[in-house]
Amino acid sequence: MFNFAPRNAKMNQSAEEKIRNAALRVFIQKGSSNCTSREIAREAGMNVALVNYYFRSKSKLFAIIFESVMQDFLKSMVQVFSSELPIREKIRILIEREFEFLGQHPDIPNFVLNELARNPQAIEGFIPVLNMVNESGVFDEAKKLQALGEMRQMDIVQITILIMSNCQYPFMAQPLMKVIHGVSNETYKEHLIAHKTHAVNMVIGYLFPNDN
Amino acid sequence: MFNFAPRNAKMNQSAEEKIRNAALRVFIQKGSSNCTSREIAREAGMNVALVNYYFRSKSKLFAIIFESVMQDFLKSMVQVFSSELPIREKIRILIEREFEFLGQHPDIPNFVLNELARNPQAIEGFIPVLNMVNESGVFDEAKKLQALGEMRQMDIVQITILIMSNCQYPFMAQPLMKVIHGVSNETYKEHLIAHKTHAVNMVIGYLFPNDN
DNA sequence: ACTTGTTTTAAACAACTGTTTAATATTTGT
DNA sequence: ACAAATATTAAACAGTTGTTTAAAACAAGT
Structure with a gap:
């Protein structure tokens, strides 16, 4: 840490x-x-x-910093995915932990995605960490629920995009959104807190349409 | 243009x-x-x-470029918001146009948000453009539908975040997502196309819960 | 052909970049 | 207390940066 x-x-x-x-x-x-x-x-x-x-050197220092930031960035995601909870709860807790993490480190997604956009191979060192998600079996679990008709039929890639979009973007777009709606730092933070509930309900509601 | x-x-x-x-x-x-x-x-x-x-100077050149990119970035959004369509259709078309625009210029959100994160006052020159959205009356229209119970009760700020998250993030996270799931450029593009439908259905389904 | 104004070039400028050096200060082991 | 190792410093290094200069090439009008 x-x-x-x-x-x-x-x-x-x-x-x-x-x-x-x-x-x-x-x-x-x-x-x-x-x-x-x-x-x-x-x-x-x-x-x-x-x-x-x-x-x-500066580049070696940056490599060390980037490595540690990526670990933090990926950790909570991997941890939750690897847990023994039912998949609905996994997704709920994943989103809530992401919001908690991003509340403390709101600049990290922008930093990570920007460095990755300019130097895509920088991520290759983290493939082992990312594979932990695959190995955890969440994806297999999701496919089973999809076969049973309990979970919406959509690709795992798109499920990941769906979840991450609604977690990370609200923090990344803070400077843009503050000006568009003319709200203060404090007000925007309150919106972020309220937004967590919307993200959870909307994503889970969409992924499990038979729930209610 | x-x-x-x-x-x-x-x-x-x-x-x-x-x-x-x-x-x-x-x-x-x-x-x-x-x-x-x-x-x-x-x-x-x-x-x-x-x-x-x-x-x-280099900075004057950048100011000109940034200005023109921002115009493109904000234009389709403002145009749709200012149209005469019913609000459901406005949102649907907004999302579809965003996906179309981002398909052609996938690097722009990352560029804009990154420049804004490092220099937040850079956006102030675009407040007039942004005010066009306010003046178009979309926000008032949404509030009316919320009062009638037809649209979900949530702040306009959060509605904006909801829509923009599901449009822009999928393009911004492309380098990250490609590695996480080990997919090619072409495959990811197909996912983006399929994702447009999910974004439209999920967002509209969440904002108008009585539609089913 | 010649003058005028515009466009393009190579070279130079000082300031700043990452990095190294060599000397000085501080800590540590005995 | 002293010697060896470690930590810290100011200064210098070569290369790059944005920007300017002064000369050259070009175009157009007369």
Whole structure:
């Protein structure tokens, strides 16, 4: 688990930790190429040379940060999918955990998708993690329920898109939506909380049309 | 309307047009800060100095490109909202047009949201365009239908999020989804086409629960 | 042909980039 | 207390950045 603590959260961090946490903040806010080594060092309150002293190069530092962010990004998804709950509950809890996670780290989807759009092969190192979802058997479970007519007949790819769309986009579009409707930060946060219920009900209602 | 034509589409473009179109392609693919003036010039097959000769500076060129992309990005949305159709049809056509637009320009949502995340005040110039949606009366129309119990009781902000999530995210997450499910470009495109129907049915079904 | 204004070029500019170096400070083991 | 290892610093490095300059090529009007 990565340390998302703000700059002054702990005073007893090592220099390496300070740089790591500063890099995490700067990379997520600005992207991998739209920031400088000196900016990261300044954010950490350290000398530029220390960044390379501990991490060899900017790109190696970014690889480490990106790896840890991706782990966090994928973890709750995989965990819930691998649980023993019935599939309706899996989806419900998945969406709720995603909203909880994104509430704390709203910039991560934008960061991840943007880095991936510019460098698609960056994701290949995470195929093992992603395969855990396949191996968990959720997809097989879904196919069984579809065969029984209990779950709507649609491709697993589209089910994933459906769920993720309604979780991640509301956080990614925050700057756009705030201006379109002229609402404050606080108001938008309340909308996000209310939106979680809509996402759960709409997605589950659509995937299991015989429920009510 | 902007010219999204590829490099060799027209041979009789002026130097200014060549640079404009090259800048459009490069900016969308790499973002405003992750590309160089020389890269844009090379893509246009011209000298670096010409970029500044016609557009004064890289940032002024980007402002022009961003403006035109935003116009395209917002246009179909506004047009449909301003039409005279009943609201169910408005939403259906809105989603279908969004999918059509995004099928041709799948990188634009990522580009726009990313630029907006790093520079939120960049959107302020488009408030007039956005206000056209308000002035069209769609929101008032929705509130009336909600008062009649015909439309689900939920905030306009959340309705917007609901619709946009299911249109834009499927395109934005393409690199992620392709790896998660190990599908090719072509297969994913087919999923996107099939997904349009799901988006329409799910959203309208959720917003108008008495329809069945 | 010659002047005028416009377009295009190569070269230069200073500022900034990631990275390295070599010297200094600090910690650690004995 | 001292020596070895580690941590930190300021300065320098070569390459790239956006931008400007000054000269050249081109077009059009007379």
